[in-house]
Amino acid sequence: MAHPNFSFFLVLLLALLFSTHSASPSPTNVISVLLKAKNHQLIDSENRLSDWTNTTQYAPCDWTGVTCNSSTVISIDLRSFNLNGSFPSLFCKIHTLRHLNLFDNNLSGTISSDSISFCSHLHSLNLSSNYFTGNLPDFGAHFTNLTSLDLSSNNFSGHVPESFGSFPALKVLCLVNNLLNGTFPEFLTNLSTLTDLQLAYNPFQPSRLPSTIGKLAKLENMFLSFLNLNGVIPECIGNLSALRNLDLSQNSLSGEIPSSIGDLASVEQIELYRNQLSGELPNTFSNLKSLLRFDASENKLVGRIPISLAALPLESLALNDNFISGSVPQVLSSNPNLYQLKVFNNNLTGSLPLDLGKHSGLVDIDVSGNNLEGTLPPYLCYRKKLQRLVTFSNKFSGVIPQLYGECTSLNYIRIFDNSLSGKLPVGFWNLPGLTFLENRNNRLEGSIHPSISNARGLTRLLISGNDFSGGFIPEICNLKELVVIDMSHNRFSGQLPSCITTLKNLEKLDLQGNMFTGVIPNTVSSWTVLTDLDLSSNKFSGEIPSELGDLQVLTYLDLSRNLLSGEIPVTLIKLKLDVFNVSDNALEGVVPVVFDNELFSPSLMGNPGLCSPDLKLLPPCSEQKASSLWKVMLLFVVTLVLLGLLFCLLIMTQRLPYFEENMRRSLKITTFQRVEFNEEDVLNELVDENIIGLGGSGKVYRVKMETGQTVAVKKLFGVDENAETDHVFWSEVESLGNIRHVNIVKLLFTCSGEDFRVLVYEYLKNGSLGDVLHGGKVGEVLDWAKRYEIAEGTAQGLAYLHHDCVPAIVHRDVKSNNILLDEEYRPQLADFGLAKMLNKKDDRECMSRVAGSYGYIAPEYAYTLKVTEKSDVYSFGVVLLELISGKRPNDPLFGDSQDIVKWARSVFSSYMQESTHTGHHLKGLAQLVDPSMGASSRECKEIEKVLDIALICTAASPDNRPSMRKVVELLKGLKLLRSSHAEA
Known part of the structure; x- marks a missing residue:
């Protein structure tokens, strides 16, 4: 037994140690601690903490972000202060501190267990939306x-x-949205006081949801999306009961939805979409009196929707992309709280209840993609x-019920591919808020x-x-917002009103398969964005208007099976047509x-x-038919001869230097970098043998100067003050003119005249990443080290545009063909013809244009027509997938309606499940990695x-994508991890 005096002194020593550790600093010392943290652990680049001085009257309690209780510091709240630096552990030296909030800053580095130990007296700690790395x-x-x-x-991992x-x-x-890659932490189920558990969007190893999850009896919010969870949902x-x-959602859960889900008496929202759940929906949903939203889309469910589910006060019901069969239950019609009904893309049968909507305030109903029959319920818009x-x-x-014509709240209608008959209610045509009509x-x-x-806001008329x-x-001409008109395959007749050409937003006009007569309107100058024109299978007569050749973006022209006469206008050769068809008319002359x-030929x-003179399926041209062509050629030759004589005359009279000087004066030269050549040296070399690329806006030449x-x-096509060419030219100049970054291509100088625009860049020896990855440069293979460096460099270039340029620049066309590689395979972003500065007044107009390249465009562009920094992040994610897989964004291997993002997510999900059963975690990755x-x-x-x-960057929602600054930190963190492994 220990001596009593020894025990006494031991207790006394411990008490002294504890008091030393726990005692708070004096007010003077508190100020000293705060200032030391500010000066040594934080970087206040925006001077947001300028009032942190010991000269203020009530320091530190009157300092920005500091809250006191009776002169005692209890809270420090520096959220969104744009602070840099490391974790300010010195704050925790203030033992009275209870709340520390550093949300949404730029703090980085690791947080050691020793430094966090000083914070044991805290009640709340918020370090979210920073750049911390390493283990938790x-x-x-x-x-x-x-x-x-x-x-x-x-960026926490491990x-x-x-x-x-x-x-x-x-x-x-x-712990949402980190890089945590361990297994699901079952020990968290020991937190008996927990009300909010959020672990979503972490690349956990495939794990099961533990059966002990039921111990969290006080839990109200469980957010476990995208965690690689598999197995069944435990009973x-x-x-x-408090949930x-x-x-x-977005896991790999399988099996049936447990019937015990009906015991969640307080639940308002259940999200189970994008799993592999099977079986029928349980009948126990009748107990969920508080349920407002239920989404079990993209699973493998079967059976009928239970009446108990339909009777709930739902705001949202989504069961899309399952294999549910059965009918929509009658009890839906008696639900007074039904706000949103979505059961699309299932195998539902039977009819919709006739009273659906009569006793509820329906706002949104989507039952598309089923086998429903019968009539449409008349009371859908009763309220x-x-x-x-x-x-x-x-x-x-x-x-279609008459009451639908009185539904003035309707703005979006898609009722196509059914067997509806009769006339549309008159009011159906003129709903004031209607933007989309598809019948x-x-x-x-x-x-x-x-x-x-x-219906002045109507953008699509699809009937x-x-x-x-x-x-x-002609009343249709009043709908100035129309983008698409498709009236094909009906029995419309008569002439087209000339006012149709005033619809300046029109991109597609499809009138094929009707009985229209008269001539094709020729005053088409307002159709500046028209890409598709289909007037086939009608009775149009007269000549093809030569003015159609001025529609610069027209790519689809079908005038077949009409009564058109005359010659094919030569002006049409200016168009870049993917589809051209004038067959079965009465046209004549030389093709x-x-x-x-x-x-x-078939067209x-x-x-x-x-x-x-060349096509075997057409008769050869006689001299009489070709005479007009010879006349044109003769006139062309005579003109050339006269011009040659004039040129010689100028030389003989020594006026050529004066002519050259005038031409030089008409050129506008802007220099951005120091160069040892002039515009003449460049312009003289723009010959066909120097062409190395041909894009949508112009030709690209490789020119070697005498200096070596x-x-x-880049020489741009078709210059016009209002043309797309000028937009591309000035976007490049505006974006690249003042940029100096190692990962962005250098614009050396520009030269513009009355009929041309030229941009001169630094030449990069290895061409584009697209060429190297996809076979443009035969025999060249990039190893993983090079691909990683390309990814990191490209990310740094984009981060510079988004975060360091004032105003911020959105590239809008990030793709592998616009990433150029120098002799060391260092990447440089190029082609800024679509780039936009975000604070310009014309952003609305510019953002409404089609921006980007197919396969790289973020999904939100389809419905917002707005491209933001997060759109560039999505495109960069696609480039990452290209680097990993070596495949193009729309490789035929993916199948119909699939792209590299959907394919990668599908393969990734499959191999995660396989690795759970086989234990070969990396073996399944082979399908994704370029061999x-x-x-x-x-x-x-x-x-x-x-x-x-890459998968985080290509998240469907822009809000779930990281910033490019965050992406750079993620890639750098991986690089540091690689270096530490190499040293080990």
Whole structure:
């Protein structure tokens, strides 16, 4: 037994040690601690903490971000202060401090367990949305008062420490959107006080949702999306009686939805979409009286929707992309709280309840992609709140109810591919808020009512494949927002009103398969954005207007099966047409040279008067038919001779120097870099043998100067003050003129004249990344080390545009062909013809243009027509997937309606599941990785982490994508990890 005096002194010593550790600094010392943290651990680049001085009257309690209670500092809140630096552990020297909030700054580095140990007296700690890396710190057992811990949106990796399961008072734990790659931390189920658990968007190893999850009896919010969870949802989920939000979406969960889910008495939202759940929906949904939203889309569910689910006060019901069969239950019609009904893309049968909507304030109904039949319920808009009506791809029949014509709240209608018949209610044509009307492929009849002129916001009028008749009424010309008109395959007749050409936003006009007569309007100068014109299978007569050749963006022109006469206008050769068809008319004369090849031969047939010197399927041209062509050629030769004589005369009279001087004065030269050549040296070398590329806006030349320097020269097509060419030219100049960054191509100088625009860049020896990856440079293979450096350099270039340029610049066309490589394969972003500075007044106009390249365009562009920095992030994610897989964004290997993003997510999900069963975690990665790299096992682990970054960058929602600054930090963190492994 210890001596009593020894025990006494031991207790006294411990007490002294504890008092030394826990005692708070004096007010003077508190000021000193705060200033030391500011000066040594934080970088206040915006001087937001300028009032942190000991000269203020009530220092530190009157300082920005500091809160006191009776002159005692209890809270420091520096959220969104744009602070740099490391974790300010010195703040925790203030033992009275209870709350520390550093959300949304630029803090970086690791957080050690030793530094965090000083913060054990905190009640809440928020370090979210920073750039911390490394492992999560071990908090230890002495954090007895901590109730809220938020470390989300950082770059933490590795496992969740077991100490996270030992917080006795913790209520909120948020680790969302990090790089945590351990297994699911089952020990978190020991946190009996927890009300909010958020772990979503972490690349965990495939794990099961533990059966102990039911121990969290106080849990209200469970956000476990995108965690590689597999296996079944445990029955104990029903023990979470306080749960209000259950989100297990975007995992690999399988099996049936447990019947115990009906015990979640307080739940308001259940998100189970994008899993592999099977079986039928349980009948126990009748107990969920608080449920407002339920989404079980993209699973493998079968059976009928239970009546119990339909009777709930839902705001949103989404069961799309399953294999559910059965009918929509009658009880839906008696639900007074039904706000949003979405059951699209299933196998539902039967009819919709006739009283649906009569007792509820429906706003949004989508039952598309099923096998529903019968008539449309007449009371869907009974309370005048319905905004979206989507019933396409079903078997609905009968007439459209008259009450729909009185639904002034409707703005979006898609009821195509059914068997609806009769006339549309008159009011249906003139709904004031209508923006989208799609009634294609039904059996509707009657004419378009003149009151359609009231639908001034209508952008798409899609009524093809019906039995409509009457004329193309001029009232349609009042709809100035129209982008697409598709009235094809009806019985419309009469002449087209000339006012149709005033629709300046029109991109597509499809009138094929009707009985229109008269001539094709020729005053088409307002159709500046028209890409598709289909007037085939009508009775149009007269000549093809030569003015159609001025529609610069027209790519689809079909005038076949009409009564057109005269010659094919030579002006059409100016168009860059993907589809050209004038067959089965009464055209005559010589086929213009551009169309005089076998590719267009079928598009010329059925015109007995056409002749061609080359096409076998057309008669050869006689001298009489060719006489006009010879006259044109003769006139051209005579003109050349006269010009030559004039040129010689100028030389003889020594006026050529004066002529050259005038021409030089008419050129506008802007120099951005120091060069040892002039515009003449460049312009004289723009000959065909120097062409190295041909794009949508111009030709690219490689020019070697006498000085030995090689430059790349872009000469733009078709200059006009209002043309797209000028937009591309000035976008390049505006974006690149003042930029100096190692990963952005250098613009050396520009030269513009009355009829041309030229941009001169530094030449990069290895061409574009697209060429190297996809076979443009035969025999060249990039190893993983080079691909990683290309990814990091490209990310740095984009981060510079987004975060360091004032105003910020959005590239809008990030793709592998616009990433150039120098002799060391260092990347440089190029082609800024679509780039935009974000604070310009004309952003709305510019952002409404088609921007980007197919396969790289972010999904939100389809419905917002707005491109932001997050759109560039999506495109960069696609480039990362290209670097990893070596495949093009739209490789035929992916199948129909698939792109590299969908393919990669599908393969990634499959191999994660396979690795769970086989234990070969990296073996399944082979399908995603370009085999030509010959990647080692260590490199495959790196590739897996870059794949995680790519999948986060290509998230469907822009809000879920990181900033490019964050992406750079993620890639740099991986580089540091690689270096540490190499040293080890």
